[in-house]
Amino acid sequence: LLLVALLGVGIWWLIRNRKKSDTLSSNGKSYSIQPTSMTLQTSTENSFIKKLKSSGRSLVVFYGSQTGTGEEFAGRLAKEGIRYRLKGMVADPEECDMEELVTLKTIPNSLAVFCLATYGEGDPTDNAMEFYEWLQSGDADLTGLNYAVFGLGNKTYEHYNQVAIYVDKRLEELGATRVYDLGLGDDDANIEDDFITWKDKFWPAVCDYFGIESTGEDFSMRQYRLIEYKEELPERIYTGEMARLHSLTNQRPPYDAKNPFLAKVKVNRELHKNGDRSCMHIEFDIDGSKMRYDSGDHIAVYPVNNAKLVEEIGRLTNVDLETVFTLLNTDEESSKKHPFPCPTSYRTALTHYLDITMNPRTHVLKELAEYCTDPAEKEKLKLMSSTSPEGKALYHQWIMDDNRTIVHVLEDLPSCKASLDHLCELLPRLQPRYYSISSSPKLYPNTVHITAVLVDYETPTGRRNQGVATSWLAVKQPNPDTEYTVPVFIRKSQFRLPTKPQTPIIMVGPGTGFAPFRGFLQERQFLKDEDKQVGESILYFGCRKRAEDFIYQDELEEYEKKNTVKLHLAFSRDQSNKVYVTHLLEKNLDEIWKVIGENNGHFYVCGDARTMAGDVHKTVLKAIMEKGQLNEQQATAFLKKMETQKRYSADVW
Numbered sequence: 152l153l154l155v156a157l158l159g160v161g162i163w164w165l166i167r168n169r170k171k172s173d174t175l176s177s178n179g180k181s182y183s184i185q186p187t188s189m190t191l192q193t194s195t196e197n198s199f200i201k202k203l204k205s206s207g208r209s210l211v212v213f214y215g216s217q218t219g220t221g222e223e224f225a226g227r228l229a230k231e232g233i234r235y236r237l238k239g240m241v242a243d244p245e246e247c248d249m250e251e252l253v254t255l256k257t258i259p260n261s262l263a264v265f266c267l268a269t270y271g272e273g274d275p276t277d278n279a280m281e282f283y284e285w286l287q288s289g290d291a292d293l294t295g296l297n298y299a300v301f302g303l304g305n306k307t308y309e310h311y312n313q314v315a316i317y318v319d320k321r322l323e324e325l326g327a328t329r330v331y332d333l334g335l336g337d338d339d340a341n342i343e344d345d346f347i348t349w350k351d352k353f354w355p356a357v358c359d360y361f362g363i364e365s366t367g368e369d370f371s372m373r374q375y376r377l378i379e380y381k382e383e384l385p386e387r388i389y390t391g392e393m394a395r396l397h398s399l400t401n402q403r404p405p406y407d408a409k410n411p412f413l414a415k416v417k418v419n420r421e422l423h424k425n426g427d428r429s430c431m432h433i434e435f436d437i438d439g440s441k442m443r444y445d446s447g448d449h450i451a452v453y454p455v456n457n458a459k460l461v462e463e464i465g466r467l468t469n470v471d472l473e474t475v476f477t478l479l480n481t482d483e484e485s486s487k488k489h490p491f492p493c494p495t496s497y498r499t500a501l502t503h504y505l506d507i508t509m510n511p512r513t514h515v516l517k518e519l520a521e522y523c524t525d526p527a528e529k530e531k532l533k534l535m536s537s538t539s540p541e542g543k544a545l546y547h548q549w550i551m552d553d554n555r556t557i558v559h560v561l562e563d564l565p566s567c568k569a570s571l572d573h574l575c576e577l578l579p580r581l582q583p584r585y586y587s588i589s590s591s592p593k594l595y596p597n598t599v600h601i602t603a604v605l606v607d608y609e610t611p612t613g614r615r616n617q618g619v620a621t622s623w624l625a626v627k628q629p630n631p632d633t634e635y636t637v638p639v640f641i642r643k644s645q646f647r648l649p650t651k652p653q654t655p656i657i658m659v660g661p662g663t664g665f666a667p668f669r670g671f672l673q674e675r676q677f678l679k680d681e682d683k684q685v686g687e688s689i690l691y692f693g694c695r696k697r698a699e700d701f702i703y704q705d706e707l708e709e710y711e712k713k714n715t716v717k718l719h720l721a722f723s724r725d726q727s728n729k730v731y732v733t734h735l736l737e738k739n740l741d742e743i744w745k746v747i748g749e750n751n752g753h754f755y756v757c758g759d760a761r762t763m764a765g766d767v768h769k770t771v772l773k774a775i776m777e778k779g780q781l782n783e784q785q786a787t788a789f790l791k792k793m794e795t796q797k798r799y800s801a802d803v804w
């Protein structure tokens with residue numbers, strides 16, 4: 152009894168403290184800091200039907216999103232519903248009781264829309280995983296459920312938009328009614344264009360289906376209300392940390408996307424020997440974090456925007472960046488009270504929470520048009536945000552091809568004096584950047600290594616664009632006076648060495664595609680040093696010039712000397728004709744077949760998804776056909792089987 156009583160007191164104490172920490176007092180008022188898109192839903196309230204009913208809504212837009220695009224599209228659809236008298240709400244399937252889809256029909260004119268991204272090998276995003284499995288394994292009767300699906304994917308991946316395709320088909324199988332055709336967005340081309348083109352036909356179909364009409368109003372609707380703190384400042388002001396954290400320096404495990412670990416930068420050195428490009432070898436100290444990793448995993452880095460760009464936005468919008476403010480959701484029912492941790496200063500929001508370097512999407516341009524005093528500039532923005540062929544062409548040329556960011560748009564349209572709080576509402580959240588880990592925990596249990604090329608180039612308008620994360624990391628050179636830290640977390644991957652060390656492997660990793668293979672080779676060398684029997688490891692590496700960008704040359708030559716690796720090297724610019732790793736593979740079909748066909752080995756490819764990974768796939772298929780004496784259909788089935796057995800793995804971007 153005593154133990155039960157003590158346990159009860161303990162639980163009560165924990166709950167009480169959690170509630171306290173989630174409620175922050177500011178200016179005498181109490182603001183409940185609810186989870187942002189990045190924090191865990193702590194509430195047990197997960198009935199979306201209840202929320203819809205209590206707020207008089209009939210449209211619910213679910214999103215399956217990892218890096219925010221699907222979530223952003225869902226938000227835009229939910230917001231636009233009001234134009235058709237369908238009050239909408241965005242919902243994270245992970246935070247909802249999805250079985251309630253069965254009863255959505257009890258709400259008149261109800262509609263469920265799904266914006267779902269595909270990842271990995273045709274897998275759903277983390278937040279849609281449970282829903283996806285429920286659809287796959289269950290047999291709920293969804294008769295009477297009205298739905299539509301928009302998928303987010305990338306054509307360079309083999310399983311293009313597989314999740315959305317499946318969900319769209321499965322909902323129909325379970326009896327639901329498709330109100331409008333499945334839309335597929337391709338991130339390799341122009342996903343924004345795909346989305347607005349789909350949405351433009353989706354809404355009339357919805358109107359037709361429910362017999363409703365558009366209100367005809369093309370209005371801008373603010374989702375958040377601004378509170379600026381002029382005299383008395385709130386007690387708690389966020390300075391770049393995540394909403395769930397009290398302080399980035401007072402951290403506690405477990406570390407994940409919502410609670411990143413502040414890792415010290417232990418080493419940051421240049422890997423290129425010559426030339427004007429830079430490739431960094433960085434080692435993060437994870438000692439004491441209790442974070443574990445395997446070779447082939449990814450590490451996520453939360454970067455910080457360039458201070459000069461932040462300053463420029465302050466200048467262009469004529470705002471004192473030190474002003475402290477809160478953006479409060481006008482929709483009190485929404486679980487998302489703020490777009491990012493608030494209260495905070497404009498400088499912090501622009502530095503830590505918002506993406507200010509991507510190409511602005513069309514809905515941002517549409518809202519910006521309202522701020523232009525020059526009619527020509529206003530017209531230009533309106534045209535670019537329209538779905539007319541000229542509008543799309545102009546968006547493609549002026550935004551995408553010219554690679555303009557929000558800063559460039561404001562600079563080039565000087566009459567557009569946008570309000571900064573509105574911009575803060577419109578710009579997407581700054582996302583973590585993922586890197587393939589280039590070390591093995593067998594050798595380095597307390598450090599995680601990454602290999603990253605500094606992104607730095609001139610745009611067609613003569614501006615210099617720099618990668619957010621790599622340019623920020625580049626200056627973090629450890630020295631006795633300064634200790635640099637970076638918020639990180641580990642993301643598990645499926646890219647794994649064979650369980651049996653004797654299994655032979657082929658690795659294709661040109662440029663920084665070599666990163667995970669550095670970890671693989673470290674691991675295999677470690678096992679050899681322990682007198683374990685280790686299978687053959689064949690590496691295809693390529694770069695421009697041996698004397699310039701042959702990264703980790705010393706290490707590789709050492710492994711070669713010790714017979715740990717067999718190297719096939721392609722230096723594309725060291726001779727008059729270009730030679731790439733794919734050319735070398737073409738010449739070694741016998742060896743490929745010997746490893747994967749005769750000795751049950753594994754094949755890995757890492758790096759550029761657009762051309763290299765596809766070409767490698769084709770060459771492996773050719774080896775199976777020619778050397779394995781199989782016809783095309785049999786060879787394709789052979790390769791498919793290798794993929795399902797995780798004997799053919801790709802880590803591409």
Ligand code: FMN
Pocket residue numbers: 215216217218219220221222268269270271272273274276303304305306308309310311312313338342803
């Ligand atoms: N798209 C596909 O169609 N099929 C895939 O298998 C696939 N795998 C991906 C794996 C990685 C590591 C990344 C970064 C993207 C992948 N994509 C794939 C593309 C994403 O689905 C696409 O970029 C989408 O817009 C992301 O949406 P989100 O920002 O809402 O997460």
